[in-house]
Amino acid sequence: MPMSERVMVRQGLFTDGEAPALLGSRCTVCGAHHFPRHDTCPYCSTEDPVPTELSGSGTLWAWTAVTSAPPGYQGEIPYGLGVVELPEGIRVIARLTEGNPSALVSGQAMELRIVPLHTDADGRDVVTFAFAPADAS
């Protein structure tokens, strides 16, 4: 069985593959990281921050689950949504692979995964970034 073709929900947000990463930037003047990439630092307005791959491991800072499909969403419900703190000193909003809030605890280790959202009109798997509990296989 050939694997169906994968297409990113949007180019330029993350890398796919064995060790995926979120594509962020680091400001050369104030040192702050941001995600997604912009051509200006959102904190000190310096132009041309340096593109960088953000750490794929972090800790859980806040989380919930979405129980009914929001506008424009075609994937499964419920699904987890949360905030993960990365070692670069930033917090990122992301889907969580765990859709049961009571299965998660504050500060637990999380790691980046690339997960399927739904199948598009051409039969391709649309994938996006998400965080999973680090101990999950």
Place this chain on the structure above:
Amino acid sequence: MTGVVIAGVGIHPFGRFEGVSTTDMGVQAVRAALREAGVGKGGFQAAFCGTAYGGVATGHKVLSRLGMTGMPIVDVEAGCASGGAALMLAAGAIKAGQYDTVLVFGTEKMPKGIIRSSFFEPWQEEAGLAATPSFFALRAQRVAMTSGVTKDHLAQVVVKNRRHGAENPDAMYQKEISAEEVLASRVICEPLHLFMLCSPNEGAAAVVLTRADRVGGPAVPPIALAGAVLRSHLPGSVLSESTPLSGLTDDSVPAPTTLAARAAFEEAGLGPDDLDVVECQDTDAARELISYEEIGLCVPGGSAELLVSGATALGGRLPVNPSGGLLSKGEPLGASALGQVVELVRQLRGECGPRQVEGARVALSHTVGRGANAGVVILTR
């Protein structure tokens, strides 16, 4: 510099009104406010209209119906704070001497359910990152962690505001609700249950502003507009109403509400201790508690204690949302801030009957939402 006063207010009730257009509601609210202020055709030199979903020339359509055009009419979109933004622009223009009298109104018909916002990119919707209540839920969970807020506290906010709303004929829900009923309603985004979230809905509100030295014996006592401030966010908070995809681990960045409240208190020469009554953003039950802390009604982390003390219920030291808040009235974005101002003007005049805050002299209105936009208005008698 002359002061600015509110010479008249009007409202179209908040709710769902099939067959009634955005224009119809605006006309009703504007007509009532102009009548109360004793202002007719030619009596105001500019108009600002708050609306987010009204579409092109919402304000012009209302004033065309009344045959009152020719002056500048400007639609103002600032999300949940659209009405506050309109009020700030009008007050600033009067203080600068540009106009003597300005009409400010807001009118809105919101779609039902989770609001589809053009704020989000299509990929954010596709990835499930555009679920507005989920951001409210993340904020609720954080205030639970930092301030000891429990689900019971969240239910208590709803019970309080719905009890107030039961006395407000302009509210969408005029029926009390029990904590058990709130907690038995379905979970939308943990920890928020259905009845802890306000309903996007329909309505209109209007206010006539004029120079304090031009008021000539109106039928109603003028209320002073002591401060009207709009602020946006500073970058840094991942849960800011600016709805970013990332933020910093630095928790010291002040919230847009805090920025607006500080500036409004400074403009008015007043502080939180001077307030007698407050209408604040209660899009969800946790948002009211966060607002207590961000406005400065209590110390950081003290919101649950302030609620439990009973201070913010009618009959307490500082009633919050005597109108029933958005949890009772629902939220028509462009009209919600001015709806608060209408309530507070009536409170300061002593016209609120069973929900009257006795002897109220200083009032604060607060709205905050997408943008971020935070509006704070201070009124005095």
